[in-house]
Amino acid sequence: MSGVKGSRTLMTPHLALIAAAVAVAAVPLLTPDRYVLKVLVYVGVNVIVIAGLALLFGHAGQISMGHAAFVGIGAYTSAYLVKTLGAPWLVGAIAATMLAAAGGLVLALPALRLRGHYLAMATLGFNEIMYVVFREARAVTGGNDGLGGIPYPEVAGLRIDTPVGVYLLVWGVALLTLLLVTNILRSRPGRAMRALHATENGALACGIDTVGLKIRTFALSAALAGLAGALYAHGVGFISPTTFGLDQSVIYVAIVVVGGAGSLAGPVLAAVALTLLPYADALVPGLTKETIAVMQDWEADIYGLAMIAVVIFAPAGIGGLLRRASARRAGEVRG
Amino acid sequence: MDAAEFFQYVIAGLKSGSIYALVALGFTVVYGATGIINFAQGEFFMLGGVLAVWFHSLGLPLPVAGIAAVAATALLGVVFERVALRRQRSANPLVLVIITIGASMVIKSLARHLFGPDELSLQEFTPGPSIDVAGAAVERQALWVWGLTIVAVLVLAWLYRRTKLGRAMRACSISHDAARLMGIDTARVVMVSFGIAAALGALGGFAVTPLTQTSWDAGAAIGVKGFAAAILGGLGNPVATVIGGLVLGLLESLSVAFLSSTYKDAISLLVLLVVLFVRPQGLFGKARRGKV
Numbered sequence: 001m002s003g004v005k006g007s008r009t010l011m012t013p014h015l016a017l018i019a020a021a022v023a024v025a026a027v028p029l030l031t032p033d034r035y036v037l038k039v040l041v042y043v044g045v046n047v048i049v050i051a052g053l054a055l056l057f058g059h060a061g062q063i064s065m066g067h068a069a070f071v072g073i074g075a076y077t078s079a080y081l082v083k084t085l086g087a088p089w090l091v092g093a094i095a096a097t098m099l100a101a102a103g104g105l106v107l108a109l110p111a112l113r114l115r116g117h118y119l120a121m122a123t124l125g126f127n128e129i130m131y132v133v134f135r136e137a138r139a140v141t142g143g144n145d146g147l148g149g150i151p152y153p154e155v156a157g158l159r160i161d162t163p164v165g166v167y168l169l170v171w172g173v174a175l176l177t178l179l180l181v182t183n184i185l186r187s188r189p190g191r192a193m194r195a196l197h198a199t200e201n202g203a204l205a206c207g208i209d210t211v212g213l214k215i216r217t218f219a220l221s222a223a224l225a226g227l228a229g230a231l232y233a234h235g236v237g238f239i240s241p242t243t244f245g246l247d248q249s250v251i252y253v254a255i256v257v258v259g260g261a262g263s264l265a266g267p268v269l270a271a272v273a274l275t276l277l278p279y280a281d282a283l284v285p286g287l288t289k290e291t292i293a294v295m296q297d298w299e300a301d302i303y304g305l306a307m308i309a310v311v312i313f314a315p316a317g318i319g320g321l322l323r324r325a326s327a328r329r330a331g332e333v334r335g
Numbered sequence: 336m337d338a339a340e341f342f343q344y345v346i347a348g349l350k351s352g353s354i355y356a357l358v359a360l361g362f363t364v365v366y367g368a369t370g371i372i373n374f375a376q377g378e379f380f381m382l383g384g385v386l387a388v389w390f391h392s393l394g395l396p397l398p399v400a401g402i403a404a405v406a407a408t409a410l411l412g413v414v415f416e417r418v419a420l421r422r423q424r425s426a427n428p429l430v431l432v433i434i435t436i437g438a439s440m441v442i443k444s445l446a447r448h449l450f451g452p453d454e455l456s457l458q459e460f461t462p463g464p465s466i467d468v469a470g471a472a473v474e475r476q477a478l479w480v481w482g483l484t485i486v487a488v489l490v491l492a493w494l495y496r497r498t499k500l501g502r503a504m505r506a507c508s509i510s511h512d513a514a515r516l517m518g519i520d521t522a523r524v525v526m527v528s529f530g531i532a533a534a535l536g537a538l539g540g541f542a543v544t545p546l547t548q549t550s551w552d553a554g555a556a557i558g559v560k561g562f563a564a565a566i567l568g569g570l571g572n573p574v575a576t577v578i579g580g581l582v583l584g585l586l587e588s589l590s591v592a593f594l595s596s597t598y599k600d601a602i603s604l605l606v607l608l609v610v611l612f613v614r615p616q617g618l619f620g621k622a623r624r625g626k627v
Contacts, residue, residue, distance in 0.1 A: 061429070063429055063432065065436075109612070113612065113615065114611060114615065115428070116427075116428030116429055116432065117371070117372035117428055117431075117432055118372075118611060118615060120372075120374070120429075120432050120436075121372065121559075121562055121566075121607070121611070122607075122608060122611045122612075124559060125559060125563070125604045125607045125608050125611075126608065128556075128559055128600070128601075128604050129601050129604045129605065129608075132598060132600050132601045132604075133601075136597050136598065246555060250436055250440060253433070253436065254436075254437070254440075257433055297448070298444070298448075300440050300441075300443070300444035301440070301441050301444045301445065301448075303437075303440060304436075304437040304438065304439075304440030304441035304444065305437070305441055306437075307433055307434075307436070307437035307440070308419055308433075308434050308437040308438065308441075311423075311430050311433050311434060311437075312419070312422070312423065312434070315430070
């Protein structure tokens with residue numbers, strides 16, 4: 001339905017993507033500040049994760065409270081292969097993506113039997129198990145102390161070791177991810193996902209292979225999280241288990257909820273806004289250290305309350321507001 | 336391993352098992368009345384311990400502090416249902432999941448603001464040396480944990496079997512609509528169920544704090560384990576839930592004895608996943624087919 005609406009409005013998803021690409025390219029020209037670029041790398045990584053979760057949770061209606069674990073699988077796989085075994089970065093990133101996808105397949109199997117509450121608990125349990133593994137498998141993960149000194153990404157002999165380089169790599173991948181997800185949503189599998197979300201029996205009756213669809217969506221969503229993890233590990237250089245715990249998974253779910261189910265632009269905007277929130281001092285000059293400290297301290301409360309408020313008062317989230325705004329504009333042009 | 340050592344592990348397992356049983360009962364009571372799985376259940380456990388420490392530090396005697404903590408948590412459970420969940424009763428299960436997850440984030444974070452980020456400890460209810468039972472040392476506090484669990488289970492059984500409220504709760508768990516047609520105030524039953532679930536969780540948190548200490552972030556882990564216990568027994572059946580809790584505690588403790596302590600926390604999670612995948616109706620439940 002949103003596809004039909006979208007084509008009538010002025011801002012098609014592809015135009016929005018081009019605008020985003022221009023904005024991404026403009027940032028390093030405007031500011032060479034290392035801190036700003038680093039914060040934007042976090043944002044880019046989250047955008048990739050959220051694009052995958054918006055597909056799975058927002059569109060196909062399958063909740064995952066374990067996406068931080070997939071990011072962790074990707075980050076540790078790539079870091080171990082490249083740093084410890086000396087593999088090329090590209091190999092590490094591809095292996096990270098594939099292993100996370102395999103994890104997604106494992107998690108998709110229960111999704112075939114479980115719904116709603118049960119699926120949420122199962123994926124949550126998966127995240128907790130992976131957290132124990134990240135913490136205890138010290139030979140690979142470095143345990144609680146984490147893994148440091150992870151080498152910068154290197155593609156075809158070109159070492160990407162400047163802040164601008166890492167920023168452009170992460171956001172390049174993020175934009176490609178958004179293009180991929182946009183195209184999926186506008187084509188047959190995207191419509192099948194929305195049908196699955198609306199009514200599983202109805203989707204089955206229409207001849208949709210819901211089993212295959214769930215498995216493929218889970219795997220793709222996990223793969224994107226794994227890829228994001230690989231980018232994070234090499235872009236930041238240090239990983240530790242707390243980054244990939246249950247709290248982070250809950251934050252990802254919160255972002256998709258606030259962004260709005262059934263939308264891609266909404267969750268992406270929410271990812272940008274909510275990731276920037278604790279680092280607002282990078283963008284807004286004049287904010288004191290104390291203000292930022294208070295905001296970081298209350299981050300979890302803000303996320304939790306935003307989540308509850310959105311499902312109660314504005315179930316369509318930011319995506320719903322965007323749709324309404326663009327529909328109104330389209331009406332004005334025609335009238 | 337000799338008999339006494341084995342027995343020691345069994346004691347430890349039954350100790351954590353009864354805590355899991357209390358938290359699991361909270362899941363079961365709410366699930367029975369509403370069909371909701373309350374992701375904030377672990378936070379009620381955390382509040383029981385943290386609030387008891389706080390009330391005690393204000394100068395209240397320990398038993399009063401404990402009762403006050405349980406009562407305050409029960410009140411919070413009721414308010415949470417009334418404010419955040421009641422209007423969403425007919426909504427998609429995912430919406431309810433999200434509301435309870437959001438609430439658990441907020442409760443946890445507020446507890447950190449109010450009571451600080453540090454570990455909190457509480458004195459034993461009756462301080463003294465451990466008691467020797469067949470060569471195994473049993474802490475006095477463990478007796479309190481078992482005693483309070485048994486009392487809670489008996490009160491709950493009496494409530495379900497002998498009182499009008501209990502009959503209304505059982506009717507709701509069979510069919511909400513039929514219960515309402517019979518003149519039962521289902522909204523009140525749901526609200527009371529949340530209060531009872533919160534009280535059960537808080538009681539567990541209060542009883543175990545002298546043994547394990549507690550802190551603002553203690554809720555999530557115990558929540559998952561309590562849910563694993565509930566699902567192991569079969570959600571919605573109180574007796575099976577208690578057995579599920581004890582079995583889970585024993586499994587965990589014996590895995591430490593025979594395997595390794597490193598992956599102790601992963602055991603209950605593996606149990607959870609295996610039961611969910613293989614037998615989601617629990618060990619004692621009957622398979623239900625969904626209607627199209």
